[in-house]
Amino acid sequence: MSPTTAVTSGDELRPMTILLVDDEWALRASLRRLLAPEGFQILEAPDGRTAMALVARSIGLPSGWADAPQAVPPIDIIISDLRMPEASGLDLLRFVREHAPEIEVIVLTAYGEVADAVAALKLGAYNFLEKPFDPPAFLLEVKRAQLLAVEHRRGRLVRAPVGEAMARLVGDSIVMQELKTLIGRLAQSDATALILGDSGTGKELVARAIHERSPRRNRAFVPVHCGAIPESLFESELFGHVKGAFTGATATRAGHFEVAEGGTVFLDEIGETPPALQVKLLRVLQERTYQPVGASKAKKGDFRVLAATHRDLSRAVREGKFREDLFYRLNVVPVLVPTLRERPEDLQLLCETFVAERNRDRETKLLPPGDECLEAMRRYSWPGNVRELEHLIERISVLKDSGPITVEDLPSVLRETVLPAALPGFGAEARSMNLNAELNRLEVELIRLALKQSHGNKNRASQILGLNRTTLVEKIKRLGLQPFADSLGPGEKEAF
Numbered sequence: 001m002s003p004t005t006a007v008t009s010g011d012e013l014r015p016m017t018i019l020l021v022d023d024e025w026a027l028r029a030s031l032r033r034l035l036a037p038e039g040f041q042i043l044e045a046p047d048g049r050t051a052m053a054l055v056a057r058s059i060g061l062p063s064g065w066a067d068a069p070q071a072v073p074p075i076d077i078i079i080s081d082l083r084m085p086e087a088s089g090l091d092l093l094r095f096v097r098e099h100a101p102e103i104e105v106i107v108l109t110a111y112g113e114v115a116d117a118v119a120a121l122k123l124g125a126y127n128f129l130e131k132p133f134d135p136p137a138f139l140l141e142v143k144r145a146q147l148l149a150v151e152h153r154r155g156r157l158v159r160a161p162v163g164e165a166m167a168r169l170v171g172d173s174i175v176m177q178e179l180k181t182l183i184g185r186l187a188q189s190d191a192t193a194l195i196l197g198d199s200g201t202g203k204e205l206v207a208r209a210i211h212e213r214s215p216r217r218n219r220a221f222v223p224v225h226c227g228a229i230p231e232s233l234f235e236s237e238l239f240g241h242v243k244g245a246f247t248g249a250t251a252t253r254a255g256h257f258e259v260a261e262g263g264t265v266f267l268d269e270i271g272e273t274p275p276a277l278q279v280k281l282l283r284v285l286q287e288r289t290y291q292p293v294g295a296s297k298a299k300k301g302d303f304r305v306l307a308a309t310h311r312d313l314s315r316a317v318r319e320g321k322f323r324e325d326l327f328y329r330l331n332v333v334p335v336l337v338p339t340l341r342e343r344p345e346d347l348q349l350l351c352e353t354f355v356a357e358r359n360r361d362r363e364t365k366l367l368p369p370g371d372e373c374l375e376a377m378r379r380y381s382w383p384g385n386v387r388e389l390e391h392l393i394e395r396i397s398v399l400k401d402s403g404p405i406t407v408e409d410l411p412s413v414l415r416e417t418v419l420p421a422a423l424p425g426f427g428a429e430a431r432s433m434n435l436n437a438e439l440n441r442l443e444v445e446l447i448r449l450a451l452k453q454s455h456g457n458k459n460r461a462s463q464i465l466g467l468n469r470t471t472l473v474e475k476i477k478r479l480g481l482q483p484f485a486d487s488l489g490p491g492e493k494e495a496f
């Protein structure tokens, strides 16, 4: 293996730093002998406590951690024993996950310490290696962790604390409960899932939640914005390239799929992928291999694929804009993320959550909206969904430090969108509104009403609405109302 431990620019040029933590001096020495020739800069600590002090110093944590030597370079990877005097490896891991989540931690376990290894993985260790280990396998594992470390440095990979996305997915409505159940099931499988929903509904959050709950949780979650990569760079970004593959390829570089080894690739905005590139993605998904630009051999990959789009992909397929084979490959399990207007009952909880977050960040004493204000919010169509609500509360919190959010704090578009709560029929007070958004909302409300009255029976609901059944079924599908219809009772079984 060549010493390719420095990455290409700026801060990226400093060597990779590994902190070895073990109470046995001889073990540290042998690891150092293995790693130093690969170009790694090595730091050592004989116990968890010293290691924590070094980490604290390296990230500039003040107070209490002053017993470390002066300048400590940023640490990229920690390789740590579990059982040590002072603080244990698990204590160290907890500390690192809390204060320096971008550091990858590889844990060393003695033969038979299975429970400890499992605990370490749960806490977010990258992997564990059983002692005594085989040097080539050991180096391979370190090189893999190094790939992630490079991405952390480039800011292309952000590690969120484990469990965060699921906890963040606020909502108690039936549709959200169903979504969370589905996330739980999907996390247990390795199936490819296509996450569908309007802009700002939380598709990326759902993808992260699936990854976080899955056995792949300690490996990378790599978002790829399919529409944002120039066509000419697509292969090198996704599959990597070898040094000298093209002008400017001054070093071998791993692509997204390689970084995601063992983890999850999130193909975001998959609907924006140009046709020429769709076929390349299809090949990777079919064969689970990819070929770095300029490499002579394809690499076998182990990754899970989640994709998302706000587009109606089946329509894009009908219109010839999206490959049918790729669509079926991705759409193994469709996951519909409801719009905010489909779950008005969650508005209160979402407001409370965002207000509490703003108060925490800004040390303010803002209170969530009262009934009147919530009512106005429920009448609004929320074209930007949860993201729009989050931004709204952020804006209000800048202007107001305390007391409840009231109708007066709402922007005029919200105050003036006075579609009456009782449907159908518009009230005389309607002054200005976005017609399309309102019609959409009205359509959703009426279909929900009809479905409720018919206990989920689409034949009856279509009669109530004066639609033919096929049109209603299509609308239910397009508007993401299927989970709602299913929640109302047995209905009739039908497959889309």
Ligand SMILES: Nc1ncnc2c1ncn2[C@@H]1O[C@H](COP(=O)(O)OP(=O)(O)OP(=O)(O)O)[C@@H](O)[C@H]1O
Pocket (backbone or CB within 6 Å): 168, 169, 170, 171, 197, 198, 199, 200, 201, 202, 203, 204, 205, 206, 310, 350, 386, 387, 390
């Ligand atoms: N159910 C939810 N509870 C709390 N916050 C949420 C929820 N859904 C989304 N958010 C927040 O709303 C914002 C938008 O979410 P996210 O980026 O996942 O949406 P998206 O569907 O991927 O949007 P886009 O289509 O624009 O990419 C994020 O800040 C996210 O944390």
Ligand SMILES: [Mg+2]
Pocket (backbone or CB within 6 Å): 203, 204, 268
């Ligand atoms: Mg998104």
